[in-house]
Amino acid sequence: MDGIFVGGGGAGYGERQVLDLKYANRHGLIAGATGTGKTVTLQILAEGFSEAGVPVFLSDVKGDLSGLAKAGSEGFKLHEAFVGRAATIGFEDYHYRDTPAVFWDMFGAQGHPVRTTVAEMGPLLIARLLELTEAQEGVLNIAFRLSDEQGLPLLDLKDLQALLVWVGENAKELSLRYGNVSTASVGAIQRRLLVLETQGGTSLFGEPALELADLMRLAPDGRGQVNILAADTLMASPRLYATFLLWLLSELFEDLPEVGDPDKPKLVFFFDEAHLLFDGAPKALVDKVEQVARLIRSKGVGVYFISQNPDDIPEDILGQLGNRVQHALRAFTARDKKALRMAAETYRPNPDFDTETAIREVGVGEAVTSMLERKGIPGIVQRTLIRPPSSQLGPISAEDRAALMAASPLAGKYDTAVDRASAYEMLKQRAEAAARAAEEAENGAGGAEEAPDEMIREYNRARRYDPTPKAAPRTTGTRRGSSRYSKPESIGEALGQAVLKELSGTTGKRIVRGILGSIFKAR
Structure with a gap:
């Protein structure tokens, strides 16, 4: 299988659109207003990658994507519409099928608990998570340095809280070596940690920590594992959500070996609600995301950002997203009109239609698309009917989820927390x-x-x-x-x-x- 069939044409539409697996690690963008079909596009791409033997990681913000774990059925009310769409676009191999899905949940309620340690996340991301000032971030860096020098492992939040108390007790001596250590800054960090603890951040830090290899597994039949992070509750703490996903990207970047340009990705990572990553982010953090997006391609990882508007993504990062599916944008305000015009200008024009008009007029389940072609050249923009999903559209039941978790190949590995000496x-x-x-x-x-x-x-x-x-x-x-x-x-x-x-x-x-x-x- 050389590509993923994204959609095709009918009367008034363009050519069949196929995402070439050879260029799938050149990243991508799925954008569009609420209710225009972004979630279904994400679902069919996840199905396609899994079918091609590529593991997938995605976050399920609304709970709808759990349907990937169950095959669609002829009893579904949209069955006839799906079959009709498949015939219209020439999707001859359309049939219902599930994907080998594994559920994850930071809070452990809807999937296997997913944890990391304080030391693994590091001071930069924790400072971002806690919204620290420059001075407070400096004190946090000193605490991490002392953790190494004094042999004090930082595994969970109580480790960091205890170490900060120790730093405050020794502020005078530490200031002579590392610069000013203000007890006021220590107190401010402690207050932020208390807020994080109240929001459920304690669940993120601890052991056993997530092993990246468990996200990159293949099913016995050779299909890629689809890792679904339950994020409906997590979205109540958007900063925690964005920081966790950025940490995961950074870990992939740090740990995976260079592979150059593989025939297909080793992993595809979907970052839903991507604007949360960049809202109010300091330049140092945006630079880090840009670096990861630019270099992680050579590690065989494709990153796909999902957001309502392309201008939610910083320009330097947007320019690296080669495979694009643009659903409808509504231009009700001056800002909307400017965003629509800018979105249209990023596509290679098609002489058959005006791109800006097409983006404004495509309906639900339709999109303006451009996929990388031979030698990584952006394809001419096309109006496309998105293919129907093979897995269930919408969430699965709590009973189905529980049964899948019990039968998971990772059942029992992460379910019990370990609190070793730290x-x-x-x-x-x-x-x-x-x-x-x-x-x-x-x-x-x-x-x-x-x-x-x-x-x-x-x-x-x-x-x-x-x-x-x-x-x-x-x-x-x-x-x-x-x-x-x-x-x-x-x-x-x-x-x-x-x-x-x-x-x-x-x-x-x-x-x-x-x-x-x-x-x-x-x-």
Whole structure:
């Protein structure tokens, strides 16, 4: 199979439109006003890629795309219309068929839980997620640097929250090495993390983390797995939705090897409601998206943006989207008219009709299309009747979804969260050891001079910043950013004598208990 049949012509329409698999990793755009057929176009493209043995990842914003997992039926009310459309456009091989679908859900209700770790997401995307200022982002970067140097893995939100408390406690010492660390900035980040936690962001961070290989599986019959992310609930937190999908794109970019120009993509990624990615995004983030879109093609990944209007996509990224399906745009305002004109200007003109007029007049299930042709040249724009889907149009029932999840090849792998020792537990252990050291030093017969050296070291670890960088985390044989960190080395004894005095009296106990209280409140 060399291409995906997108649609064809009838009276007054153009040639058959086929998306050439060789150029499918040159990215694409599906645009159009609400209710013009974007979701069905996404559905038939996902079917086509799966049939060609290409795995697909897409987000199901309205719940409609779950129908990909079930074959259409002759009892469907639009059956006759579908069969008629197939005959009109010359779709001779039209038949009903399901796709090998796997359901995912960040909250674990409608699919397998999908998680990543705080360390894997990194400070840039987390700063974007939390809408931090430049100064606050700087403090967050320091926290991530210290996580590496002090051997404190950041896996979930409570790890980051505990580490930020530790950063605030040691702000003076850290400022001398890394620049100003403001406790006000630390507090602002903590407030943002609390809001994220309230919105359900806790579900995103943790282990077992998603393995990219599980998104790129083939069914036993050779068809590509269609990964459907339930996003109807997730869309209530649009920033979380956009940041997660951008993280996934970045992970694919970082982890996949170069393959040049394959005969077909290794994975196709559909980014629905793409405008959410760019609304209010800082230039650094837009530049990152542009870099990923430009370079991920050579990793064999095609990215297709779905949005209401092409001008929702930054111009530099829009220029890289070679395969385009433009459904109707309505021009009711001056801005709408300008967007319509700009959309029409991006197509290679067809002498048989005016592109701007066609975009305004095509009906539901119709589109203006342009696919890359030989040598990657954009095809002449055509008016196209989009082919009907082979899978069910509309959502499946809750019972069907539950049955498919139970029979999934990934059933049980991600369903139970794992909370292994990380920054929160390590800092808690250090503080508890320091508390014991203070208690024993106060009650010891020999006084402070007889306090064991290890107690002093534990107190220092809990109370003071150790400026000696630790060994870099070991990454051999592990995923990027999720390696097990090397054990912290012992710190210097420079503060030892000063600490002895504190440990010898009640002041030491109060300080250490203050640490425990500030970091580890009852959760």
